[in-house]
Amino acid sequence: MAKELKLMKGNEAIAESAIRAGVDGYFGYPITPQSEVLEHLMIENPVEKTGMVVLQAESETASINMVYAGAACGKKVMTSSSSPGISLMQEGLSYIAGAELPAVVVNVVRGGPGLGTIQPSQADYFQTTKGGGHGDYRLITLAPASVQEMYDFVQLAFDLAFKYRNPAIILSDGMIGQVMEKVVIDDYKPRWTDEYIAKTFPWAAVGKPASRNHNIITSLELDSAKQEQININIQKKYKVCEEKEVRYEMINCEDAEYLFVAYGSSARICQKTIELARAEGIKVGLFRPITLWPFPSKQLKEAAKNVKGILSVEMNAGQMIEDVKLATECRVKAEHFGRYGGMIPDPNEILVALKKQIM
Amino acid sequence: MTEEIIIAGFGGQGVLSMGKILAYSGVMQDKEVSWMPSYGPEMRGGTSNVTVIISDERISSPRINQFDTAIILNQQSMDKFLNTVKPGGLLIYDPNGITEHPTRKDINIYQVPASEEAAKIGIMKLFNMIVLGGFLKIKPIVKPEFIRKGLEKSLPERHHHLIPENEKAIETGKNILKPINVL
Incomplete structure (x- = not known):
């Protein structure tokens, strides 16, 4: 199939891109101004097209922990929310970064602090780029400025998340989420098979073969010397990311x-x-x-x-x-x-x- | 060519869908387009507006504060957007419910009595298409064949049998336009 041209909202483009990029699972909870992400996924019902699971979780805390679990299995998983919901996810994000797992999060930012307003804002820059959750970790942060970029950055975010085994976040806002523009969309990419995941991601919890020990995925390490080494490794990875992944x-x-x-x-x-x-x-x-x-x-x-x-x-x-x-x-x-x-x-x-x- | 348009009225008047049909028609004619709705507390009752930009070039900002054209469908929107029309620009409004008529002399002003006309036809839902016709009469920025394609794209298939009716309403809009101030 040739590339197709559509008129879409930024939020719909995120959802459509997720389906077409071969994402395995989306777990989310509705909040303005990003509710169209979940709505579009529910309407498209991708489980029939690609087998992608879409689930409305009971809360944002649940969503991010579902993402944590899916990521641990080497699956392409994501969630989306808006500012107050993203705040609820900070613990999970820190754990995912600590456990060195790939995941994609979309924040369609609204005005804060607190529950704030549903109108667009960029007040989550600090939260996204400087931490938000606890510990020395970073989120690879992509800032789309068009609906086409909302679409394209889902795939890019997954590429980067898997390359660096670190959560990547798409930092959008109510304006780019709600505006409709032209988007060129791709054909459906098949999801990764379990065999592919087992072969490509030796860290993934996919069932233990006799040939190796258990893969233990955790962000807990009580031995400080070991914990420091984990931190050193993570920082090394971030240095490479800083060298190679800058986009402007x-x-x-x-x-x-x-x-x-x-x-x-x-x-x-x-x-x-x-x-x-x-x-x-x-x-x-x-x-x-x-x-x-x-x-x-x-x-x-x-x-x-x-x-x-x-x-x-x-x-x-x-x-x-x-x-x-x-x-x-x-x-x-x-x-x-x-x-x-x-x-x-x-x-x-x-x-x-x-x-x-x-x- | 760049046409920056604000369409504003009550929620339920078809403001957003009129903008969507216009935007989709632009896409069909290979233009750059953007459609930026008010999604705030407005859509939860009260006024509703959408900014539509159709251009031959890459569109800079989807949110702007001055317009080539304002299509105004209630008094609140008149109050809010009358002074955002660029000098030399265009204001089209439905006089129904307007208590303070615009008096600017530096812009083109037309009335399109679409509510009245839709009531005559007996289908209030055609209101927004009549208004759209009025706009296209003054600024034929998208050709009728692409408007048809735009209708096909933006209406769900189960409503496609209504397209001829909509096209007729657009023609009606073109015929009932009343010049108020023409530069």
Whole structure:
């Protein structure tokens, strides 16, 4: 079958992509603004198409622990939620990272703190890229800025999760989740067979053959010397990930005198601001991190060399700006502009902020 | 060509589906499109709106605050969006329920008495297609054959027998448009 073109919501694209990527299981619990993920999966009923299991768990805590168990068996498993639900999953995420298992989580962020609002926000940047759960672990974080990327990043997140045996998270928000855009979708990929999993992932709990000892999957190690070694191994893995997996996009940067740094929805709005600014003769470009962890620090440092100032545009009170300042070693003026609590900045006010704070 | 449109009215008037048909028609005609709904407390009763962008180029932001066209279907939406129409832009509205009519002189304004017309036909559900017809009369950004394809794509198959009726309603909309202020 040839590639197919569809008009889809970002949330639907996540669900459709999961089915077509050969995912084995999805475990989730409804919450606005990501409920269409579970809804679309329930409507499509993929168990009939690919054998993929879709289950509405009793809570987010249950969802993430179902993911933990599925991942331990070498299965491609995922969950999705929105901010308050993702907070409930933090313990599980830390355990999965500690046990070095692959899993994919989607956070369609809404405004917080607390139950907050159902409108879009990027206030979970810290939670996602700096921890959230306890311990020295990282989440490989992908920030889609279009419905096509929502679709594409499911496969990418699984590739990275399995490559590094670490949870990967797609950090979206209510805007990219709810907007409908064109998406090119692939044919159905078959799910991995049990034989393939047993052969490819020697760590997976797939039943013990006589030829090896039990695979024990745990994040518990009471011997501190051993626990330190586990940490050292995990950090080594993260170093490789930081070297190899950075992704970013630069738009209108060739002649830029000023730079927006923005991801996801904010990056889309900044592109509109760039149109407005350039019509006034202001040379501004956009540096868009696609991986928020690993953050494209070297690349941003390089891009910042030729500009007079940077505005980090985020739908939060100033989170990514810290990574921007670290990356540029504060050699260039860098300021934050944000709206929060579910308010979306309009392209004009970003331009006003650029003029006031940076120019 | 880039056309940035806001469609706003009450929940249940078919605001979102009108936007979806327009967006799907754009897809069929190989345009870039985006459809961004209000999904907030609005859709849980009260006003509802959707931003539709149809373009020959890559669309920057799906959320914008100034529009080439506003299609307004109630007074609250008139209050909210009248001043978001770009100078030289287009405002189309159904006069039904409008208490304060727009008086801007720097934009094109048309009335499309779609509620009245839908009541005459006896099928209130055709209301949004009549409005869409009014818009397409002024801005034929998608061709009729692609509107048909858009209808086919966005309506479930069990409703496909209603497509001719919808197309007729679009034609009706084109014929009942009333110019209020034309630049």
